[in-house]
Amino acid sequence: SGRSVMGVRGLQGFVASSCPHVCTAVNFKELAEQHQSKHPGCTPTIVVDAMCCLRYWYTPESWVCGGQWKEYFSVLRDFVRTFTDVGIKLVFFFDGMVEKEKRDVWVKRRLKNNREIARIFHYIKTHREQPSRSMFFIPSGLAIFTRFALKTLGQETLCSLQEADYEVASYGLQNNCLGILGEDTDYLIYDSCPYFSISELSLDSLSTVMLCREKLCASLGLCLADLPLLACLLGNDVVPEGMFETFRYKCLSFYTSVRESCDRRGNVIFAVADHIAKVLRLYQGEKKLEEMLPLGPNKALFYKGMASYLLPGQKSPWIPPKAKAITTLDKQIVSVSSDPESKQESPESSDPESKQESPESTDSGSKQESPVCTDPESKQESPMCTDPESKQEDPMCTDPDSKQEVPMCTDPEFKEEDPMNMEPEIKRQVTMVSDTEILKKRPLKERDPCGLRDREKLPEEVEVEPDLSGADVLQAGTNEMDIFVVCLALTMRQSDSPSNKNVLHRKIQLVCRFIALLRCESSPVRREGDTEVSPQGRIPLCLNFEQVARAQHVQAESYLVYNIMASGEIECSNTLEDALDQALPSQAFVYRPVRQRVYSLLLADGHVDGASCPPVQEWFVYSGNPLTHPDLVRPLQMSLPGGTPSLNLLWLNHEPETQARRVEVLLACFDLSSSSEELQAVESPFQGLCCLLAYLFVQVDTLCLEDLHAFIAQALCLPGKSAGHLADLQLDHVDPRAVQLGSLLVRGLTMLLLVNSACGFPWSTSDLMPWNVFDGKLFHEKYLQTEKGYTVEALVEQNRARLTQFHQLKSVVCKACLREDRRIASRQLWQPLHSGRRGRPGSGAHRTSFGNSRSDQGQHWREQGPGSRQQEPDPWRRG
Incomplete structure (x- = not known):
């Protein structure tokens, strides 16, 4: 389902009621013109959190009947055309999977939706008509088919390897995007490019509201680096809201500037921010954060919550030195200690595939200061807590003349000092590798195997003929990563013209064809029939189908x-x-x-x-x-x-x-x-x-x-x-x-x-x-x-x-x-014949066994325990 207001608990309402000046009216056409004059040769790009936009996009009046898909496609076409007409490129991100840490939140929302759906059906039975928009529920499959609709419209559409907000923020930061378009208060916490509200967007005038994190910091007396700490203390999608309920109450009790104009939630946020600024920061360096906060057994989860906001190249002064917990995001290993030995405590850290990959990032090592609020009336800049050395103008400009190079991964011996850290020993290392980093950083020539030296960008003049064979690639002296570069570059350069319905299939075939030439080191198991030898007889090859599936997943070309x-x-x-x-x-x-x-x-x-x-x-x-x-x-x-x-x-x-065989299967x-x-x-x-x-x-x-x-x-x-x-x-x-x-x-x-x-x-x-x-x-x-x-x-x-x-x-x-x-x-x-049936069998009329499932007493169509299934007469089951 679509994501509406998510992220930090209560922050959306707080900004609207207590800090309205954080919201600034802006016009995308004007912003695009300013961006282009400041960065010649760079196309103004907005990265769109598509899951937040589904409710905005679905404007057809009818929604309960299964979806008005022709109308919806027309709406998407108009949306895309409006931005492209003023020279703005859109890049759309979709959630690719639910992170384990957020499963509980996902479950709570699904159960809440069940109650909403029950109300919808009750209304339909009572009134024999569709409920009002206040009960709106997006049609089934809307997110899935929106991906394919946008690709049909020629848009860059990407599917995340985790929940999309992190990859959206990473992409926006590293590609010097004009901004992020969505509806998720987490985007106020990420130190990324400006954040714009989709709910406030007027497509006719291309105007909306920018939520300025610098103004939020000024209102709360915080630095940008404090926002992840604030978010975790208030509760977000990683840290449960109840974890710090008592702490927030104590902050409110000691808060001396209670504002009559604010509701209780607003005063709680002000109180927690005040505690961070006047207490936690005061004693930072003398005491560890866990000594100042009631973390208890939830310490690892808390640090994980803070680390989840840190984009590639960013650090936090609030992550303590030599912490025993190693926070592990779904596809990212974030060590909260600079001690290499401490990595052994995370079993996932030994798996190279377990590193979080922002597949569309173009530069994982990029360090960029988040753009300061562009409100022309605002003359004040809130204090910044970022590394002064990390401030670069337009670090990820796509101008081909750009020569910026960033290491692919961090040397374990290399340690940087956080300028806001009161203890020089507090250091943090984030290692991240992604597909597009490989695409952008690995040249088609020799380089060190560990990836520690600076990389060149893939030259723009390198052309890959669509019919280039695997033997030709191997003869050029490339290794498995070079081949991966070639196939990814190929898919990204292929046209997505909606007039050619075979383009999508052609792209997939090309990806499969070249990734099939990956060397055997990438696969732990070699199966009979999967091993080949190149025509030169010098490079053993084997197939890694998970990589093929991954490439299709990232490009939103497959489903599940x-x-x-x-x-x-x-x-x-x-x-x-x-x-x-x-x-x-x-x-x-x-x-x-x-x-x-x-x-x-x-x-x-x-x-x-x-x-x-x-x-x-x-x-x-x-x-x-x-x-x-x-x-x-x-x-x-x-x-x-x-x-x-x-x-x-x-x-x-x-x-x-083979085509006939595919249809047969x-x-x-x-x-x-x-x-x-x-x-x-x-x-x-x-x-x-x-x-x-x-x-x-x-x-x-x-x-x-x-x-x-x-x-x-x-x-x-x-x-x-x-x-x-x-x-x-x-x-x-x-x-x-x-x-x-x-x-x-x-x-x-x-x-x-x-x-x-x-x-x-x-x-x-x-x-x-x-x-x-x-x-x-x-x-x-x-x-x-x-x-x-x-x-x-x-x-x-x-x-x-x-x-x-x-x-x-x-x-x-x-x-x-x-x-x-x-x-x-x-x-x-x-x-x-069927009027006498009673109850709601959940299994339908299946003719095949469902396999093992958890026990669920009282419903005969569910398995009664691992390895067994109670067989009872089922009027829904055909023999």
Whole structure:
């Protein structure tokens, strides 16, 4: 789901009510002109936290029916065009995964959303209409499909290797961006480029509000380096709010300047800031921070919270010397001691892959002073706590003439002094390596193996022909990192022109092709069939598919594949599902067999039985799941002639016959191999839709013939309707069952994206986009028409060509269901048959075992303990 106001507890309201001068009205066009005059040759760039913007972007009036995707795509196109017309480049970041430290916060929000969804369905049942915007809940899959929409629009779209706010702030700082556009108070804490509010943005005038962290510091009597400490004492997404509740109360008790104009929360923030400035800073150096604060057993978590705000090259005067705790972020090792031996206390520190990677950073060692507030009326600059030596003008200007070089990693013997540190011994080392750092810093020539000397930038004049073979690269005398540079440079230089739908697939193929040449040092296990030798016979090669998946993940070209391969853990947020529904199962269970087969494909990779692979941890939201633990879901082996093909074949082989094999595996993931011929005969973009409908109607036997008619009719009518026509469409009323059916289908489209990614992209990604095959309000209209008994001719709006297509698509789906002994009955026959069902089975009508899961007494469709599953009659389960 989209992120609205997040970050530091109470800070958003505090700024609005107690420090309104922190907010300054600005105009992006004027800022861009100023930036360009100050930095000639540098394109003004705004880095966008896309997850914060989803609610702003989704302006279609209808939102409960499953999403108004054509209207939404039109809104995104206008948003992008407005900025590009004034010469501003946009770079969009999406959350790629949930960090373990933030899982509890994620769970709390999901459970809160469940309560909101229950209220929405209650309102729909009571009033037979959509609730007001005050109850707005973003349509299922909005974040996922927004990524692909922006890429279709030619925008640089990136997916993070952790929650996106850190990578957004890093990118903004290191690339000298015009600013960050989002809605997260953490951006007031990061010492990065200016932070602009998306909620205050007027697209017509390109004006918004800048939240100036320097003015915030001046109001609180703090330095920029104090803000992470303040954030952790107030509570944020890492440090629970309750950890320092007593401490904050004591600060308020001793605070002598209580302001009558402030509410209690505002006075608490002033009091904590006052304590930092007058007490903690006064005794800093004489006492350790843990002696001045009630850290107790939460010391490591507290330091981790502070370290989470430190961008590459930044230090904090508040991290004590030789602390025993080593804070470990998801992909970053941050040592709070300069003693190299202390690193042994972190088991993750020995893993080179465990270092946090900001994949789009261009210079991890860059040190830059955050731009001072540009308010023309403000003549005062708040005290800065940054290293004076770290202040550089335009350190990451993309001007090709820039010669700035920064070491790739920090020498353990090298120690810098923090200017705000009262004890010279307090030192901090942050080592970070990322894909794009490699891209920018490693030249195509010899260099030291440890990466300790300065690097040259990849010369702009280096050109890589799209058809350059691996042998050509090796003959040039390059090593595995050079090859990685080449393939990444290639993907970033390829055009994302929306007019060429094959560009995306071409880019992925090129990445796979070149990364396949990585040397064996990058893979701990060499499997039979994966080892090759270059034509020169001098470099052993082996495949590292996780790196391929990672490159696709970072470029937002795949969905969930890297998460499964890298961590064996995935999550899915809330879906508009009625917890009291007596008929329809949750999407989490409907599509679980599909995910299980994908797990087998990715984790077993055709070499071992999928059942012997470790289970994948699923954090899926559904009714009755308290989310205290993940569901442990085991892979499910597919039955394919000749066995399941390896990833080597599916991802890296470009022979024409391999394409048919990819499609075969994709259909097997949906257990539709027997219908392969009919499904492949369907024309684009309806292949994926028919595959999904056939799977759905086999799995859920309470879906009726009228449901199928509504799904097919809306898909066929959609191409002939403009976004404006769909916006003007009026519904007689809103049906709660149709609402859930719309969400169920959209979640199915996301599963198609997952399977298509895992199988090497046998189908065009654009054919799986909802704006090509689904509109929530149009489906709702067709659904209501079937309830009224409309003929098929009326459903397709008396169009003969559509009528012919309708019968073709219906025939394909019905035949696929018949092969599985599933006859789709009409609603008139269905209602008496199913009216007696009671309760809400969560598993749907699956024909396959779910594997092991945690115990959950009282719901017969859940496993009753590790390694066993209670088998009971289930009216939803087809034999």
